[in-house]
Amino acid sequence: QPTPLWPVIAGLAFVCLGWISTQLDDPATRASYVWVASAVSISALYLAPFSRWPVYLIVLAAGSVTLNLIAQEPLFALVAFTANELISAAAAAWLLKRTISGGRLDTVERVLAFVFIGAFGGAVMSSFGGAGFISAVENREFWTEWRVKLVANCVGTLVVAPFLIT
DSSP states (O other), X not given: OOOTTHHHHHHHHHHHHHHHHHHTSOTTTOXXXXXXXXXXXXXXXXXXXXXXXHHHHHHHHHHHHHHHHHTTOOHHHHHHHHHHHHHHHHHHHHHHHHHOOXXXXXXXXXXXXXXXXXXXXXXXXXXXXXXXXXXXXSXXXXXXXXXXXXXHXXXXXXXXXXXXXX
């Protein structure tokens, strides 16, 4: 049963799991090997009715801003990373809602749709944005960054989102 607290819980989960993910980063490159926060944003938006998305997006944006402030990211990076997280999660959740109705992963078709659309599709979208920004600003090789981000987002979403959705 949805309550007014669900968006706040999603925002807190995003910050907590995102912070845990940052503790697993490579200290030399700050590359994330697993990004669990993406599971929270995709799952929260997938489970929420469209009419509640503005509230969830605001709370998730606040969570992303909080994580970027903790990481002492400059303002332009904070805005870019937050926008990338929200756009890719919203796109993946919207596609999932159009493909899987009912919010359950109780059939093979729904699980496969979740894996390919929610986990892989969301990760591909997020990885293009994140790798594009990092390669432009920090002069890193795009495809190397893209692969690291793709794996981090896929693993984070595949490991955590099924527990949040079911």
